[in-house]
Amino acid sequence: xxxxxxxxxxxxxxxxxxxxxxxxxxxxxxxxxxxxxxxxxxxxxxxxxxxxxxxxxxxxxxxxxxxxxxxxxxxxxxxxxxxxxxxxxxxxxxxxxxxxxxxxxxxxxxxxxxxxxxxxxxxxxxxxxxxxxxxxxxxxxxxxxxxxxxxxxxxxxxxxxxxxxxxxxxxxxxxxxxxxxxxxxxxxxxxxxxxxxxxxxxxxxxxxxxxxxxxxxxxxxxxxxxxxxxxxxxxxxxxxxxxxxxxxxxxxxxxxxxxxxxxxxxxxxxxxxxxxxxxxxxxxxxxxxxxxxxxxxxxxxxxxxxxxxxxxxxxxxxxxxxxxxxxxxxxxxxxxxxxxxxxxxxxxxxx
Ligand code: AFP
Numbered sequence: 001x002x003x004x005x006x007x008x009x010x011x012x013x014x015x016x017x018x019x020x021x022x023x024x025x026x027x028x029x030x031x032x033x034x035x036x037x038x039x040x041x042x043x044x045x046x047x048x049x050x051x052x053x054x055x056x057x058x059x060x061x062x063x064x065x066x067x068x069x070x071x072x073x074x075x076x077x078x079x080x081x082x083x084x085x086x087x088x089x090x091x092x093x094x095x096x097x098x099x100x101x102x103x104x105x106x107x108x109x110x111x112x113x114x115x116x117x118x119x120x121x122x123x124x125x126x127x128x129x130x131x132x133x134x135x136x137x138x139x140x141x142x143x144x145x146x147x148x149x150x151x152x153x154x155x156x157x158x159x160x161x162x163x164x165x166x167x168x169x170x171x172x173x174x175x176x177x178x179x180x181x182x183x184x185x186x187x188x189x190x191x192x193x194x195x196x197x198x199x200x201x202x203x204x205x206x207x208x209x210x211x212x213x214x215x216x217x218x219x220x221x222x223x224x225x226x227x228x229x230x231x232x233x234x235x236x237x238x239x240x241x242x243x244x245x246x247x248x249x250x251x252x253x254x255x256x257x258x259x260x261x262x263x264x265x266x267x268x269x270x271x272x273x274x275x276x277x278x279x280x281x282x283x284x285x286x287x288x289x290x291x292x293x294x295x296x297x298x299x300x301x302x303x304x305x306x307x308x309x310x311x312x313x314x315x316x317x318x319x320x321x322x323x324x325x326x327x328x329x330x331x332x333x334x335x336x337x338x339x340x341x342x343x344x345x346x347x348x349x350x351x
Contacts, residue, residue: 018206020046020184020195027190037099038172038188041123041148046195046204048093049176049184052086052129052144053197056178059136066137074109074318075283082136083107086129086144100125101151102160104317106286111160111317123171124149124163126286131175132254141179143256147290148172160317167289167310174294175256183207185260187297192263213300216329217266219250221258229274233305233341237270237334255282259291259325263298268330271323272305279320284312288323301331305338 018026021039028035059065064081071079087107094100095114101121104111106128114121127146135142147170152162174186182197184204192211195204220241227235241247252258255269262269273280282288292302292309302309302325312321324334 017203020186020204020206023193023195023206024188027188027193037123038148040097041099041125042172042186042188044093044097045125045146045174045176045186046184048086048090049144049182049204050197050202051089051093052176053178053182055085055089056082056136056142059139073107075106079107080130080133080136082142083130083133090125090127090129090144094125097121099123102155103127104160104163104285105129106283106318111158111163113158122151124151124160126163126290128283128286131256131287132252135252135254140252140254141177141257142254143178143260144176145256145287145290146174146176147286147293163285163317164314166313167284167292170289170293173290175259175290177256177260179257183260185211185263185294187294189293189297192294192298211263211298213263213295213298213327214266215299215327217262217268217327218246218248219261219265219267220247220270220330221249221251221262221267222270222272223251223253224249226272226274229276230272231275231338231341233338234270234272234334236337236341240333240337255287255291262326263295263300266327266330268324268326268334270325270334273322277320278322280322282320282323284314284319284321285317288321288325291323291325295325299328300326301328303331303335305335306342 021043024039024042025035067081069079069081069084073079087105094103098117099121100123101118102111102113102124104126125148129144130142131145132142149170172188177183184195194208196207198205258269271280271282288309295302304322305324324331
């Protein structure tokens, strides 16, 4: 009798080894043109992540990786060399995609057009190439945030007006976290999934599928140095967590890392407005809306404090929004303090 072949345990894989492109196609349950496009786009994002990860891992060893360029970006912030490198990586990777006509990022005043792609490129990539870049020089985690939107008109005057819509129009969103390992988290509207870069294979391998954020978590993540700049309602919330057992403060100064902790373990991240800057610091189209898309897919909530974040329609490309994001119960708690103060301020109507 012929014995059936048994693979030797030496050669079996550590795990199932689902790659990102296979996963996207499985998620869409289709090999149709849009599924193929999204799979190709996610592959390109993964390639950008690998190139940035490799560069970060050698920062300080090779020239021109650390420090500032001496220029400021459209937001008036000092630009780091790593910001420029990562921004250019996304551009060069998407130049070869054929699918993307425009890219818009924190580092560019106006959208960047790839004319050779525009006749067929039906998608726009919005991204923050290095979020939390002040962490680069001290060897702490940083991230890249991205969203893919369908281009809905020809944009012949190159104003990108069709991008000024609510976040429910995002086709896909996610981030890459450059930490002890490089992790890519994404959603195409069918749950949230996490992949870890295996440097020896050069592949992102599925490590967590259908991530659900706990309904409540112990972490609150906010820059309390701004305490006296906030509205009273946000101070009320922080006083509440100071006075109740079971809360821990965690804040790294890099949104992607702080958000990842909340996604995996629950709690709430806040970047509220201040009296001077009521819209806060974070940008809607390539920071808060992509993370809002993810958290809702993971069963959590994202809010401006008064409104569902995915309902906000920007008036301009680099618009900012306040952000309250995380576990459903913790976001609701913050909102309850906001509502309480709004009730107090409302004029008393005559009987
Ligand atoms: P940088 O990229 O300029 O370091 O800004 C990072 C960031 O946009 C976001 O990643 C952080 O959550 C937030 O700003 C930190 O801002 P504060 O230093 O004002 O707390």
